[in-house]
Amino acid sequence: MKRKLAAVAVLSATAMLTGVVQVATTAQAAPAAPSLQAQAAQQREAVLAVANGQSAPLAGALGLGGQEKLVAKDAVVDKDGTRHLRFERTYAGLPVIGGDLVVHQKADGAVKSVDKAVSAQIALPSLTPKIPADKAAAQASGAVKATVGQTIDSDESPLVDVHQTGQAQLVVWATDGKPRLAYRTTVEGTRADGTPSAQILVTDAANGQVLSTHEKIETAAGTGTGIFVGQVPLNTNQNGSQFELKDTGRGGQSTTDMSNGESGSGSLFANTSNSFGDGTNNNRESAAVDAQFGAATTWDFYKNTFGRNGIRNDGVGALSRVHYGSNYVNAFWSDDCFCMSYGDGNNNSAPLTEIDVAGHEMSHGVTAATAALNYSGESGGLNEATSDIMGTMVEWYANLPSNPPNYWIGELINLRGDGSPLRYMDQPSKDGSSADYWDPNVGNLDVHYSSGVANHFFYLLSEGSGAKSINGFDYNSPTADGSSLAGIGRDKAAQIWYRALTVYFTSTTDYAGARAATLSAASDLYGANSAEYNAVAASWTAVNVN
Incomplete structure (x- = not known):
């Protein structure tokens, strides 16, 4: 009966969505028609309204308690009408960390399946914390002062100027399957290398124990030696006699000069010639060209590959x-x-604006807007791997003569000073630290190293195993089980990974969950008995995820 109620809610909400779309279509014929981006944004809001309209009956259909509510975060609608509705959860009005879930529905509103970050039932004996908020905040700040952070190359960098931001927020912690009352506190600071830090700490409201710490500033890249993109076209905005590095065709994204400062938004690059940079570090516009082009290419890649609007x-x-x-x-x-944000590197002479860095970093934003993979343990490895995978795909999409695409990460920045890449997708262990295959201790590695399992999976799925030369680069990818694999191509592999990320991954997805999610994605896209589905299964087995 609850399932039927959820279906009825879908039908009425779908009718409402249809009305919104019809209004948008009619408006296109009017003189003041909204832009295509505005229409897309309106339709996305309409889909989210549909999801929120179903939240109450869905909560009942899923057997959630009377104090639990669902709040729509994202929605994916397939061409056949199948819906994938992503929700956060609250309990007695408090955010539930680990309460996220994805509801998969048929076009008629019937629930096909549900993916939950945590399956535990939430029932707290009390909503009164034993520790006051100010004490919880002080404990969180103290915990951060006693820790060190991590940068892309995993050198530990102590925090300075540590301070709490805002009030400690009462939440329900459910990520470990044992729901309890907790506080969430933001503690900010600056690392010794200048990277800003904003750590989210969750502490037990009964005893102050630190349950989780999550760094919101996600870093990558390293030092570089030059300007990377060469001569490229740019969309600029004319403002009087000035041309600005502002791309109104891509959501108004822009590039600014921080003038080697660390606060504020910087000064928008503008000149009267509409020609920016000269390819040298001596011209401050050159790094801006890299950044602006990298942002534009990342936008275009996501839009033209997945239909994602920013x-x-x-x-x-x-x-x-x-x-x-x-x-x-x-x-x-x-x-x-x-x-x-891009630094200028050692001696302010090596901007870190290589294109796969741009794709990698902005893909962290995509992950945050969708699965919000925790930045620790195996979930953190999948978070980093997603950025490596999509950053690599952005590099292939750009196909720049000055930066030929490959399956290496940060190959032009020369972080180690010997010309070697930062990471290798074909055999991750070649960097000396990353994991080629899954084992029970992978989740204990730094997330930039545990990502190796998923990076290796993606390479094998794309290109297969063994020695080969691709686009002028030599690879030799092994397998844990000694199998020989033939890849399905990077484009299909990327479609599978993106669908798994946006439709099936949750905040706590681990490698076993990633295998299940990518198999579901391959089944959706290519069929349950397809060569692509079988290749996904074989590639995970080849990195020891079974």
Whole structure:
């Protein structure tokens, strides 16, 4: 009976969605027609309204308690009408960490299946914390002061200027399958290399124990030696006699000069010639060209490959900030400012603006807007691998003569000083630290190294095993079981990974869950008995995920 109620709610909500789409279609004929991006944003909001309209009956159909509510976060609608509705959960009005789930529905609203981050029932004996909020915040700040952070190359970098931001928020912690009352506190600081830090700590409201710590500033890349994209076209915005590095065709995304500072949005690059940079580090515009082109290419890749309208799928472009910090040897994405930041490297002479860095970092934003994979354990490895996979695909999409695409990460930045890439997808262990195959201890590795299992899977699925030369680069990819694999091509592999990320992954997905999710994605896209489905299964087996 509950399942039937959920279906009825879908039908009425679908009718409402149809009305919204019809209104948008009619508006296109009017003189002041909204842009295609605006229409896409309106339709996405309509789909989310449909999902929110179903939240109450779905909560009942899923057997959630009377104090639990679902809040729609995202929705994917297939061409055949199948819906994949992603929800966060609240309990007595409190956010539930680990409460996210995805409901998969047929076109008629019948529920096909549900993917939950945690299956535990939530029933708390009390909503009164034993520790007051101010004490919880102080404990969280103290815990951060006692820790060190991680950068892309995993060098430990101590935090300085540690301070709490805002009030400690009461939440329900359910990620470990043992729901309890907890506090969520944001503690900010700056690492010794200049990277800003914003750590989210969850502490037990009964005893102050740290249950989870999550760094919101996700870093990648490293030091570089030059400007990477060569001569490329740019969309600019004319403002009077000035031309600005602002792309109104891609959500208004822009590039600014931080002037080696670390706060604020920087100054928008603009000149009167509409020609930016000269390919040298001596011209501050050159790094800006890399960043602006990288953002545009990442936008185009997601839009033309997956139909995604911007990082959050809402038509809004991100900000790119170049010349961040002084002698800053890193780059990072932050959801808080919805921006990419690039340092100038050692001696402020090596901007970190290689195109797969841009694709990698902005893909962290895509992950945050969809599965929100925890940035620790196996989920953290999958988070990093998603950015490596999509950053690599952005590089292939760009296909620049100055930066020939390959399956290596950061190959032009020369982080180690010997010309070697930062990471290798064909055999991750060649970097000396990453895992080729899954084992029970993989989740204990730094997320940039545990990502090797998924990176290796993606390479094998795309290109197969053994020695070969691809686009002028030599690879030799082994398998854990000694099998010989033939790849299905990177384009199909990327479609499978993206669908798994946006439709099946949850915040706690581990490698076993990633295998199940990608198999479901392959079945959706190519059929349960397809060569692609079988290749996904064989590629996971080849990296010891069974």
